[in-house]
Amino acid sequence: MSNVLVFTETNDGKVKPVTLEILGKLAGKADVAVMGDLAADQVELLAKYGAQAVHKLKGANLDKYSPEGYSNALSAFIKSKSYDYVFAGATSTGKDLIPRLAAVFGAGCASDCTNFTMDGGTFAGTRPLFAGKCLAKVELTGPKPHFVTVRPNALGMPQTPTAGAGAAADVAADAGQIRAAIKEIIKAASAKVDLTEANIIISGGRAMKNAENFKVLNEMADVIGATVGASRAAVDSGFAAHSMQVGQTGKTVSPSLYIACGISGAIQHLAGMRTSKVIVAINTDPDAPIFTKADYGIVGDLFTIVPIMTQEFKKLLGK
Amino acid sequence: MNIFVCVKQVPDTETKVTPNADGSFIETSSIKWIMNPYDEFAVEQALLIKQANAAANVTVVRVGSVKDTEALRTAMAMGADDAILVEANDNLDSYSIAKALKGAIDKSGKKADLIFAGKQAIDDDCLQVPQILAQMMEMPSVAVVVGFEMNGTTVKAKREVEGGALEVYEVNTPCVIACNKGLNTPRYASLPGIMKAKKKPLAQHSLADVGVTDADRRVKYSGFALPPEKPAGKKFDAMDATKQAEIVAQVVSLLRTEAKII
Numbered sequence: 409m410s411n412v413l414v415f416t417e418t419n420d421g422k423v424k425p426v427t428l429e430i431l432g433k434l435a436g437k438a439d440v441a442v443m444g445d446l447a448a449d450q451v452e453l454l455a456k457y458g459a460q461a462v463h464k465l466k467g468a469n470l471d472k473y474s475p476e477g478y479s480n481a482l483s484a485f486i487k488s489k490s491y492d493y494v495f496a497g498a499t500s501t502g503k504d505l506i507p508r509l510a511a512v513f514g515a516g517c518a519s520d521c522t523n524f525t526m527d528g529g530t531f532a533g534t535r536p537l538f539a540g541k542c543l544a545k546v547e548l549t550g551p552k553p554h555f556v557t558v559r560p561n562a563l564g565m566p567q568t569p570t571a572g573a574g575a576a577a578d579v580a581a582d583a584g585q586i587r588a589a590i591k592e593i594i595k596a597a598s599a600k601v602d603l604t605e606a607n608i609i610i611s612g613g614r615a616m617k618n619a620e621n622f623k624v625l626n627e628m629a630d631v632i633g634a635t636v637g638a639s640r641a642a643v644d645s646g647f648a649a650h651s652m653q654v655g656q657t658g659k660t661v662s663p664s665l666y667i668a669c670g671i672s673g674a675i676q677h678l679a680g681m682r683t684s685k686v687i688v689a690i691n692t693d694p695d696a697p698i699f700t701k702a703d704y705g706i707v708g709d710l711f712t713i714v715p716i717m718t719q720e721f722k723k724l725l726g727k
Numbered sequence: 728m729n730i731f732v733c734v735k736q737v738p739d740t741e742t743k744v745t746p747n748a749d750g751s752f753i754e755t756s757s758i759k760w761i762m763n764p765y766d767e768f769a770v771e772q773a774l775l776i777k778q779a780n781a782a783a784n785v786t787v788v789r790v791g792s793v794k795d796t797e798a799l800r801t802a803m804a805m806g807a808d809d810a811i812l813v814e815a816n817d818n819l820d821s822y823s824i825a826k827a828l829k830g831a832i833d834k835s836g837k838k839a840d841l842i843f844a845g846k847q848a849i850d851d852d853c854l855q856v857p858q859i860l861a862q863m864m865e866m867p868s869v870a871v872v873v874g875f876e877m878n879g880t881t882v883k884a885k886r887e888v889e890g891g892a893l894e895v896y897e898v899n900t901p902c903v904i905a906c907n908k909g910l911n912t913p914r915y916a917s918l919p920g921i922m923k924a925k926k927k928p929l930a931q932h933s934l935a936d937v938g939v940t941d942a943d944r945r946v947k948y949s950g951f952a953l954p955p956e957k958p959a960g961k962k963f964d965a966m967d968a969t970k971q972a973e974i975v976a977q978v979v980s981l982l983r984t985e986a987k988i989i
């Protein structure tokens with residue numbers, strides 16, 4: 409059997425959902441490592457989803473993320489336990505940290521996998537490329553440990569997770585030399601879940617006409633707990649921030665529900681959202697390409713349809 | 728000051744991607760290649776430094792097939808001084824690519840003060856090469872950079888993270904910076920620039936020259952396939968104002984009863 413570690417990140421002290429997705433897939437055969445402290449209820453949650461042990465790495469200069477501090481601390485810990493595999497979410501931190509950490513071991517990393525198996529303790533993954541226009545199988549070879557990052561929301565939450573012992577322990581960790589350090593964090597205007605981790609996304613395109621009009625999308629987003637995205641045309645026209653861009657040169661997303669408002673469905677936009685589980689499109693042009701990918705298409709003016717939809721969601725959710 | 732910029736050549740985003748007959752890679756014969764869009768920000772940032780510092784030398788490096796050298800020529804037409812091409816087939820993994828880039832930089836005999844890369848190549852989307860290269864070069868790195876200021880040997884770099892928040896890093900050169908859109912506005916290559924680029928030096932090495940062998944492979948890929956097509960969805964015509972309320976109510980209800988989302 410392989411010896412597997414899942415690195416988890418927290419957000420406001422809560423374990424990120426992608427960790428639970430990964431643990432579910434590993435079915436009770438993994439340890440978890442976290443930087444710093446973790447509340448008892450979060451340790452319990454990890455145990456419920458299959459964590460055998462929860463290692464809390466504690467030491468100076470590990471309160472904030474830094475590529476070097478985290479990879480120094482984690483690499484020493486991974487060596488001490490001789491893990492065969494290290495998994496993490498393909499989040500901002502995961503995508504930055506894991507390749508560096510893998511390079512410390514001269515090891516390979518399968519990045520941004522949307523599914524995987526561990527038959528006989530050996531990893532095989534699936535990953536999209538060309539922003540999802542194509543899929544391929546990835547396997548790892550060469551020195552261990554092998555590293556894997558998994559796209560948030562892709563595996564889905566396990567319905568009946570296998571519980572683990574969840575024994576929590578503190579581990580003394582050393583951040584070592586940190587040359588690139590965070591001096592300041594500039595908070596984003598919105599405190600919403602990031603597009604790449606959002607469960608529901610509502611995106612606006614060129615048809616939004618201006619930044620002000622995004623408020624019709626924001627109102628609906630507030631009702632259903634969605635994050636608002638945009639097409640490149642909307643971003644380039646200055647209606648939305650670049651961090652909101654979905655597509656081949658923006659963010660690749662796979663929410664449960666994607667609502668495209670006034671977006672034509674260019675190949676570069678589709679590439680970034682085609683793996684969404686359910687797609688709703690609202691567009692005045694019945695021949696817009698977005699309708700070929702939509703589960704539910706509404707031919708209509710977004711400025712009238714979206715407010716009606718917001719009211720319907722309110723009714724449905726009893727708000 | 729020596730600045731290196733890593734550029735990858737990727738299929739144009741309009742490309743219709745099809746797996747080849749045995750699923751071992753994609754069909755590459757009809758692809759139009761372009762410089763990875765994020766690498767344009769990397770080239771531009773290097774050129775901005777060169778503008779402010781005449782002694783700076785900008786070298787662009789690429790690992791890939793020789794089919795055409797479009798990306799390197801474009802970078803030199805924009806203003807880079809010279810280029811290095813490590814000839815390799817297009818299916819190396821990120822570890823081998825990073826090792827080849829390091830080998831090429833070492834072989835140039837120039838000590839790198841700054842290495843720029845794109846944050847991500849838009850074909851394979853691994854977001855790995857800059858970080859691996861930094862570790863191999865024993866340099867610090869900041870990735871997904873949307874703001875860059877340099878004062879002597881101190882760099883202030885803004886990294887974009889989840890939700891559009893920014894982490895502001897302070898780091899000394901030498902370091903690796905992986906660039907995101909928003910950092911700058913890449914210049915176009917001028918006609919005289921394009922003519923001049925033809926005469927600029929382009930060094931060419933084999934993988935063996937830069938110390939990379941088959942034993943460096945860490946990731947194997949196979950089974951290239953198109954994603955399963957979705958069955959056709961339901962389309963409702965709500966252009967008629969009298970029907971809008973009814974149709975929207977129906978779709979919202981389907982999201983619960985049929986799609987089981989809300």
Ligand SMILES: Cc1cc2nc3c(=O)[nH]c(=O)nc-3n(C[C@H](O)[C@H](O)[C@H](O)COP(=O)(O)OP(=O)(O)OC[C@H]3O[C@@H](n4cnc5c(N)ncnc54)[C@H](O)[C@@H]3O)c2cc1C
Binds near residue numbers: 543818821846
């Ligand atoms: C189906 C498939 C799956 C793959 N999966 C993996 C995987 O899981 N793990 C893995 O290690 N490799 C994988 N690879 C290989 C990997 O994509 C290539 O090695 C690639 O060249 C580097 O990754 P990237 O293109 O995603 O670059 P990124 O790491 O996203 O690129 C970031 C930046 O690095 C620089 N850069 C990248 N490549 C080059 C280059 N050739 N020359 C110069 N500069 C460059 C550029 O500045 C670029 O903007 C996969 C390849 C395929 C085809």
Ligand SMILES: Cc1cc2nc3c(=O)[nH]c(=O)nc-3n(C[C@H](O)[C@H](O)[C@H](O)COP(=O)(O)OP(=O)(O)OC[C@H]3O[C@@H](n4cnc5c(N)ncnc54)[C@H](O)[C@@H]3O)c2cc1C
Binds near residue numbers: 640656675693710
């Ligand atoms: C290298 C490259 C990279 C790119 N990367 C991306 C990317 O990452 N993401 C991305 O999105 N694009 C990207 N693009 C751009 C892409 O090709 C399209 O230009 C862009 O997606 C179009 O955005 P849009 O759908 O909002 O605008 P349009 O194509 O102009 O579509 C607007 C739509 O709104 C509809 N409409 C108008 N009024 C209303 C109304 N009142 N109610 C409802 N519908 C209405 C119209 O019928 C039309 O279908 C890229 C392009 C290139 C060349």
